Amino acid sequence: MNARAPKEVVKEASMLKQKEMISGNYAKLASAKEQGRKVVSTFVPGNLNELIMCFDLVNNLPEINAIQNGMRKKTGGYIMEAEKRGHSEDVCTYVKADLGMIAKGNLGPDGHPLPAPDALLLSYTGCFTFMKWFELVREQYKCETLMLHVPYEGDGHATKNMRDYIVKQLKEVIIPGLERVSGVKFDIDRLREILRESAKAESHFVWVLQSAKNKPSPIDAYFGGVYYVGPIFTAFRGTPDATEYYRLLRGEIEQRIANGQGPITPDGEMKEEKYRLVVEGPPNWTSFRDFWKMFYDEGAVVVASTYTKVGGVYDLGFRHDPDHPLESLADYCLGCYTNRNLPSRIDLIEKYVNEYEADGLLINSIKSCNSFSAGQLLILREIERRTGRPAAFIETDLVDPRYFSPANVKNRLESYLQMIEQKRRSGIAPPAAAMPGAAPAAAMQ
Amino acid sequence: MTTLREINERCSALYEDLNFGYAREWKAAKPGRKVVGHMPFYVPREIIHAGGGLPLGIFGGGDQLEVIHGDAYYQSYICRIPRSTIELAVTKRLDFVDGMLFPSICDVVRNLSGMWKVMFPNVYAKYFDVPQNYRDDIGGTFYINELNELREGLGKLAGRRISDDEIRASIVLFNENRRLVREVYAFRAAQPWKAPAADVYLLMRAGMTLAVEEHNRMLREYLDAADKADARKRDNCRIVVTGAFCEQPPLNLVKSIELSGCYIVDDDFLLVNRWEQSDVAVEGDPLANLAHAYLHNSAHTAAKYEDTEKEKGMWLVDSVRKNRAEGVIFACPSFCDPALLERPMLQRVLAEHKIPFVAFKYAENSGQMQPIREQAGTFADSIKLWSVQ
């Protein structure tokens, strides 16, 4: 007992730290108006948190609000509200959860009112819906909207033209706009300082993700991963708080590796690592705990996930660079996972399956998110063909409780894990050629 | 002289030919010819043409294509056009197409560009980005460079550099095409009983297949013939259809709207042939001219960012006024993010301007027209009632 107690305290340190950071940001938002602080809303992928900090703006992230509301089971009602107001059942539920929340009084996930934004920073990265989302929000608030158009890496790489275009928008549109909104003059040296802090946290963060290469993996890189990405993907990148969070987290994980321990789950420590999976796609938030439980009950650990790359694929080497501040912001925006083309996504997943020695790929296909979902069935085929390891497909949604069918998900997940198990027992690692890629010409060409 | 019936039959045959016989023959007629497919809503067709290529609009499989393998690539909550497009390709109906361009219309078409690269590695597949910033020195510069990149890519396909002069010559032809298209639309808005919606639709669809020179001829013939048509004016109301700019409505839907008592006086079915709203300048740098037209003089659609809140949806109000329409029909494909997310914003603007509207969804293979007929019919009746009051 005594031996365990200190460990649990250590474990809690990073969690408590993050909790405190998040509630601190919501408190800042709640008091922004009375404190005379300006608020900017922006999206997670390719966010310009460092730049926002340069103007002393408070950062409000609608996606995070939707996630938090989803985990608190509030989104079902919000979505219905938005649909009542004319939104189609077909479209993104983050958008509807946000608009429904605004329509119902704009109380944040913690129950405190969210302030009307003074500006919308539309970093249009990796998701078409972002553009419509902020057009819709702009309709509500009639506030200044700053569009940063980030071109898509259609050919699998960033070009000079793309980078120049973004830098020019930053210089000519975004920075002057933020100056106007905040009344604060832009100071590039301040930006450099913040970027320097970002890079520190980013290196810790990559270490955390790559700790999953251990056997057993000390972390779950999907269900746990969504917590680990919290500070770096949101309003905290570039703050000493974020660096401190990752330092704590890293210490805890080092300890777990030393002890040969697996990940912590809501039901305590995971006993046996039976399956190592790579997961593609965002999680479901409304039944997040139940969803996770289906994995850890079976001894399945996620060792790498693509969702934890939507706010930057840092493990491929990118760091914010104080010596090239605007250029590195441009590269950051360009390189986010959903801004990479489909072949690059396949390459990345293949690399994960191999480097993390995974048993296979599981795709959680999200109804709301075409940016992720369109093409996932080809990803599945390609990964099976290239790695010779089996892949499986489940379907849920982000924050619409109507689209989470536990029996269905469980059935597929169990079938998949048992299939892996059976293959192992039979000692047959199927050769790549025997996989579905070898379907007749009519099916694949 | 070509009769309306002949034109209509030619257009129908082109529309129904899911093997693209015309484009195949065009390509076979001369060695080295290249066919470059493109998806909705817009690509600079001038550059393809300037490289000696045939731009071929790939607008899905319609309601006559049975999708077997295409469904294997898409979940049920994704629209239909990408799956029928893949079906066309895996069934070798597009095996003669040398290049495919995927405009930045939404994430589904965007991702399809990458799927094409994986599935058909021998085809020049390009995601074609357009600026969402409309300043010449920012979005303009970006776009000129993108156009140049496209020019180089298509040049490689053509086996030679595509010259400025060639692009200028193509601009002239496409200016002519757009002028004629605008004339047909203006003619229909003036005398819709002489230009049935389905005929005009097929005429425009023909322009997605035919060489521009040939389509120009056809448009002229149509204008001549339609003007002389002996058709009776009906007591229909006049409406604008919007939301159908990517996945196309089945022809029966277009017909059903008109049969229910609505003259379509404007629509956004095939934006690519009316994208630039007046002539693209011919003198000077052709790419800069194309960029300028894109930034300052192009059609509005949900795929394009509206940078001024006040201007949101005003193009639709303008279209209603200019075409003396009495209402708007939102016909959007199921699961179409751009159209469906845009819809509430446009509806708000219409409501503010007291323009009535009705909305429904379709898929390119929708078979049931009864609900459409009922809704459009009721809408037409209610408009007539309002106008009496």
Add this chain to the structure above:
Amino acid sequence: MRTFIGIDLGSTTTKAVVMDENSAILGRGITNSRSNYDTATRVAKHEALIDTRFTLFRRGLGAIAFGAGLLEQFLAELERAFRLEQYLEQIGDLERVCGDNAQGERFRDVQGKIRDALAEVFAQLRKDAPALFAKGAKRKSDFFRDIAGSRFMAIGEEVAGRYKFPFDLLLNIYDRSIIEVENRPPADDESGKLLRALDRAIGFMPSLAGQSADVAQAVRASLAIPLEETYVVGTGYGRVTLPFSKEHIRSEILCHGLGAHLMYPETRTVLDIGGQDTKAIQVDAAGIVENFQMNDRCAAGCGRYLGYIADEMNLGLHELGPLAMQATRTVRINSTCTVFAGAELRDRLALGEKREDIIAGLHRAIILRAMSILSRSGGVKDQFTFTGGVAKNEAAVTELRKLIEENYGKVAININPDSIYTGALGAAEFARRAVVH
């Protein structure tokens, strides 16, 4: 002897297969799943064990030299006699329960009449029973609820009329009682019933003549073989609700793949179209699942779709296929959405399309859905095995054959009349492998 049992808890029926240690099938059992998987499991297993007894009888009687067809005749007679015994036992149970349920406030005024009426109804049910199980008799269903229910309705209505009280009262009693009886685990005394059936069957078969003593002895000897339930594996949608521990549960995909492999060892692709889902499974040479795909969240194009169409058209499910076979052309149906099926159907009829042509179109539509799922799972490889309720539908099978040939060339297509047991068979084999290596 050691037996290995696989149980497949489907959404409409529950199936059981009993296997010996050499993978030979000894018996099969099926029952409706009710809303009670616990009982369904017990009933299906029980039925499969009875079937196993008959297999053992056959083995035991193998040593006797019978005249042509006599063995089959006897076994059929024995089974009919046994079913009758079983039926009579359940009728007795039902009568007792009905009696208990005919108490209380609402029956006070008519209690006497009801008691007499029930006695009369059940006397008649008993009297009718032998005819129901006589040679050549046709029953719409083998489930007790269906047989007893239809007879009860017919007799009860007439009797209530004579006794001058509303038939509703009887119906109410019946409805409450049948659930209780149906959900009761089968009574234990199988040997007793089989022995009584043996006497009855021998009595019916004078042709056995001098052999009857040998026959009776062989049956008794077989009956004395103890059946040990060595290992049970459950599968199917209801599996998680079973009181089975984890080691005793396998996913239906795995079971289905293995079951199809046991039926046709050359199988590489399996398609199952069931009531609620469609699965495409790729298996290797050992029956191990390599890949699978199921219909997505949307149940479009599953068996239920045809059920819905049948309801809409006021037809029996089994009538759809033959009707579609009469089509002269196939109407193109683009929606496989079950919810819209009715509307689409009426739309087409209103347009003047012929009923059989529309139905042919509906069959094609559901097979097209299946083709997509097959394509998603990796296509169709030789040999191909088709299972599930829809595999019994001739029109669907014809359409499937055509589309497979068009898209994948010549492929051997297997359809087993016992394909409904595919999942249970795989589960039984898993049970066997858990013990016998």
